[in-house]
Amino acid sequence: MTRATDRFLVSETSVLPMSEPGGSDRSLRRELCWTRVVCITFTLMCTAVCALVFAQLLPGCKGTGHGNKENGSEAPHRDTQIGARCEDFGLDEAGSAEPHPAFLKIDCRSLSASAQYFLIWERMKFGSFNLSEKNDTLIFPSDGMYRISLQVTYRGTDQVPSAMKNILQHHLFVYSDSYQTERTILSAFETVYYDSSTWRKSLYSEGIFKFHKGDTLKVQTSDLRLIDCDGNPGTKTFLTVHLHGAAPVSCV
Structure with missing residues (x-):
């Protein structure tokens, strides 16, 4: 009686297939990679927005005295013209509002x-x-x-x-x-x-x-x-x- 029972239990037992070695590791690495890409992209976007806001808040009347170079040519009179316009309003070159x-x-x-x-x-x-x-x-x-x-x-x-x-x-x-x-x-x-x-x-x-x-x-x-x-x-x-x-x- 004991042997029959053992045979029945053995016949009813199924062996589950084993997962492929290294599959879960590759899936985890792929998720980590996407997470890093999203974090880096978000950081770059925040940096660009902060730089744009900071540039808008800078005073306009710099008066550095150096010409800007555009397309390889120097524009030496631009800052002089800016200073002249500020002078017209009694403003100093630092952009004083008074x-x-x-x-x-x-x-x-x-x-x-x-x-x-x-x-x-x-x-x-x-x-x-x-x-x-x-x-x-x-x-x-x-x-x-x-x-x-x-x-x-x-x-x-x-x-x-x-x-x-x-x-x-x-x-x-x-x-x-x-x-x-x-x-x-x-x-x-x-x-x-x-x-x-x-x-x-x-x-x-x-x-x-x-x-x-x-x-x-x-x-x-x-x-x-x-x-x-x-x-x-x-x-x-x-x-x-x-x-x-x-x-x-x-x-x-």
């Missing part, structure tokens, strides 16, 4: 030579701005939006006949080649009442306007004899101009 403002102080010594009641300014360093030969006209260096701030201080004087009231006023005139005529862009008025010549009054006005390169700005007042020239007149009557906001052209 322009150099113009601060004009009244020149009381020359007011008597002024025609049509235009204010005369002291000739100083105005960044990229310039003054006309008569020192009564400010010349804009470039296109852009500019903030204009003006203060004029008046006072009573024996040179002007005494009256119960006086209307003080000043106007800012702009001349542009695009209009071929002077335009008033800003005015200020004030009526003062007094019974003696010992009075003072300051008028302040401000605005943001668009100017083109070469445009000129003048300030006209109602009576130059009423301008307060006592003490330090530059702290009482002055004009400031600076570029407002971002520069309208890119220095790149």
Whole structure:
């Protein structure tokens, strides 16, 4: 009985085929190879994206002074032209976003030579701005939006006949080649009442306007004899101009 059972068990037993030697190793190596390829590709893509973002954040106005070579030929004037454009906006070659403002102080010594009641300014360093030969006209260096701030201080004087009231006023005139005529862009008025010549009054006005390169700005007042020239007149009557906001052209 025992032998029959053994024969039955032997007949029912099947031998499983053995897997080919080295097959699982090749499959594992193939998976590792694909994993490495995917990791390297992802790393290269991340590096390229980071390099592109970093290049966009670099300041545009380098001013290195070296010419670029394109197609085997050198372009020595490109950086010079970039520096010139940045200079037009009062920017330095490092790409500083803060322009150099113009601060004009009244020149009381020359007011008597002024025609049509235009204010005369002291000739100083105005960044990229310039003054006309008569020192009564400010010349804009470039296109852009500019903030204009003006203060004029008046006072009573024996040179002007005494009256119960006086209307003080000043106007800012702009001349542009695009209009071929002077335009008033800003005015200020004030009526003062007094019974003696010992009075003072300051008028302040401000605005943001668009100017083109070469445009000129003048300030006209109602009576130059009423301008307060006592003490330090530059702290009482002055004009400031600076570029407002971002520069309208890119220095790149």
